[in-house]
Amino acid sequence: MSNQRRTDTGQTLIYGSHPVIETIRAGRRKIYEVFLLKGSDAEKRLGSELDKTRVNVRFMSGVELNSMTPEAKNQGVAARVAPFPYSDFDDQLSVLSQNQECAVLVLDQIQDPNNLGNILRSACCFNVDLVVLSRDRAVPVTASVEKASAGAAAHMCICIVTNLNRSLESLKKSGCWVYGADAASGEDLFETKISDKAVFVMGAEGAGLRRLVKENCDIMVKIPMTGPIGSLNVSNATSVILAEAFHRTTSKQTKKVLIP
DSSP states (O other), X not given: OOOBOOOOOOOEEEESHHHXXXXXXXXXXXXXXXXXXXXXXXXXXXXXXXXXXXXXEEEEOXXXXXXXXXXXXXXXXXXXXXXXXXXXXXXXXXXXXTOSOEEEXXXXXXXXXXXXXXXXXXXXXXXOSEEEEESTTSOXXXXXXXXXXXXXXXXXXXXXXXXXXXXXXXXHHTTOEEEEEOTTTOEEGGGSOOOSEEEEEEOBTTTBSOHHHHXXXXXXXXXXXXXXXXXXXXXXXXXXXXXXXXXXXXXXXXHHHHOO
């Protein structure tokens, strides 16, 4: 299995209230220092979270803080942290193989940081167990991705793999059914049976799924829609698909409770 685990010991800078707060709450990443604008909303919002930690806090002027994030809106806070903690695909596959239910999201060469951030936020909201990213021609989890995810990335289990097709084959061997998104040729999402162990594969902006990736999917699905625009942005389409899968899962759980 080709996979990549983040092994460097460097440090990186994240910024924005939500990414910093959720990184603290997730507790998966070493936080070396927090930089705060004195009297800002961020100081008030992070106060209780920082009280629970022993992290060093340095107060800075707006000019100083903005110089650290010259091309981004920092909302009065930044933090120097360890690199993003990617998970190992084989380790996660071993766990998923033992589960009766799971939801996995596979992203084929997503390149826009805002799209990836929005996708990760949806994945967190709709109980996705694992997100798999392709290593080549795709954006990793950067500070801008974490900002766009409103901090949700801090709570997600995310892997980067070298060979996406081999990963899909392994997921199928573990008992998962693979659903690829294709606005042109897929079945109606709302009429398609979704397995309890489901993998959803979303393609790159504009290009969609690559041919071999599409061939590795068991079923292609599309979101039915009307109007002059033929498709949704990949992050919006992902939200719809994950929401539908989550709705079906929770509906079954509710029925199990109500019907003896």
